[in-house]
Amino acid sequence: MRVLIIGSLSGELGVAARIAAARGATLAQAETVDAALECLRADARTDLIICDVTHDFGTLMRRLAAERFTTAVVAAGAENDEKAAVDAIRAGAREYLPLPPDSDLIAAILSAVSTEQKGEFIARDPAMRAVLSQADQVAPSTASILITGESGTGKEVLARYIHERSRRRKGPFVALNCAAIPDTLLESELFGHEKGAFSGAIARRTGKFEAADRGTLLLDEIGEMDARLQAKLLRTLQERTVDRIGGDRPVPVDVRILAATNVDLRSAIADGRFREDLFFRLNVMTLRIPPLRQRPGDIAPLAHHFVAHYARLNEVGTKHLTSRAVERLLAYSWRGNVRELENTMHRAVLLSSGPMIDVEHIGIPTEAEEPSYLLSPHAHATAGDTIGSLVGQRVEDVEQALILETLNHCLGNRTHAATILGISIRALRNKLREYAARGAEVPAPHNGVAA
The missing domain is CATH 3.40.50.300 (P-loop containing nucleotide triphosphate hydrolases)
Incomplete structure (x- = not known):
């Protein structure tokens, strides 16, 4: 993916740029907002903008909107500058990147913004x-x-x-x-x-x-x-x-x-x-x-590929699937196809503490446990049975339970939980502050895992 950096590369923003490049991004750099806009007008291939918040971030967002640019924007600034982070998110930034940069967070940002993959197509079926x-x-x-x-x-x-x-x-x-x-x-x-x-x-x-x-x-x-x-x-x-x-x-x-x-x-x-x-x-x-369910011979090779990819991306060492885990993958219907398999393997990499990924890390039901509306395209009428227990609960309460349970599974790691939930780390931290203020028990980072 192509990333445009707005700001000087001599300091911590330059460190973030080098991390993004090491993760496979192609970089361009502009010292000012005006120079950045000239780059965007001349080349429509930019996928992400990372801008130093000291460069009048609000003006940048207004000018991007006025010129109808839809490129995702991440603001970068000091980790303890709460006001700058809040102002940037309110101005329209997709994410706030604290400096000094965290390599896992940069990887999560790049993954969320771009689905770009090399032209490798794993096919055994x-x-x-x-x-x-x-x-x-x-x-x-x-x-x-x-x-x-x-x-x-x-x-x-x-x-x-x-x-x-x-x-x-x-x-x-x-x-x-x-x-x-x-x-x-x-x-x-x-x-x-x-x-x-x-x-x-x-x-x-x-x-x-x-x-x-x-x-x-x-x-x-x-x-x-x-x-x-x-x-x-x-x-x-x-x-x-x-x-x-x-x-x-x-x-x-x-x-x-x-x-x-x-x-x-x-x-x-x-x-x-x-x-x-x-x-x-x-x-x-x-x-x-x-669909993936019609090419079962691809499930195991794809799963091994995604495990290796996300283990490397998250720098957690080499990981492997057990034979029981592979059997569970083969028995699942994969209604979300390869994208669902990829997300499942990413989650399993994050949740497994050792080198082996087993059934409990995958978190998918057996065929007998799967909701019938997933197993049969003609049985949508039964879908209500699976969500009946949620009726009568407030959306805010269901969301809180989901976020806290995900955080528990991630051993308190905020970055990994945000990746699984598909929200920004800033949004997650704001939610957790709200829950703590209400008296909820928020999981703390476990055994030195980063927050």
Whole structure:
């Protein structure tokens, strides 16, 4: 992933930058907010901004919003500067990074912001091997490819696999999640804009199409795109030019398009939600990734891969799955597919104190224990039985119980608990302060585990 650092690299912010680089990030640096904005306008591939809070952080956030930048921003400042942290979060920062930096927290921030993975696609099951064989055949071509499959099956990973085996592998790979950006901002993200095109457009900005020139552009969740933008996208694909918002001339682009979706586009066409002509333009070739439950031969290899990856990422030494743990993984239905397996292995790495990961660290039910609505797609009516015990409880109480129980499992480690819960470390600490003020027993760090 690409990270833009705003501030001097001579001090503790530079240490944070070097940790991010060691975790695989590609770095750019700007001394001022103005210089940072120039970098963002010229290159649409930035995934994360880390800004020193001494650089008028509030102004940075207002200017990013005015120019319709959707890049995630992390504020960095002194650990004991509570006011700066609160002000940064209120201004719109996704996270506050205390300095001196903690390597685990930086790893968690990078993981939360980016799903980027190398083009390695672990496939041992015959069903997945057949998909990769097709991908190998079409990768060298210039054809558009539609990648389909349930959420969490690895559509972006397959897209990167195709790019790295194409004739464009030396060019950029740019991914855009069409469902993650509001329609009002998506057009500018895709096509860019000219100075004065709208209020806040104080300078020209390139979009994802131009960022992916001579490379590959992945349009993820393409089925969620607004109909008006579908028409503009179709015209761009036909003409091989981009019309920036407010522009008076088309800009030539040489981009290969990969599109991904977890919805049935033919049904969306029938419902009037997706253009048929765009579907045929994208669907030169379709690659369908089977759900994980239909390729059981991949479960164990993927699990071992994720254990090794997260053990290395969290610097906890070498870890291995026991045979009992593998048996439990193979017996589970994995409705969340590879993403659920990855999260489960990440959690198991954090919860296991020794080198072996066993059944109790995995925390998934046996088939007999699984809710019936997970085991059968036709049994949704029974879903209420599994949550009936929560009826009558306040949302705040359920949230508190979940957070405290997760913290107990993590032996009081705030960073690991925040990672599992999918919230920022700052948000977690604020919650814990609230709970303590109410008289709740908040787990303390155990045996020297960092808070």
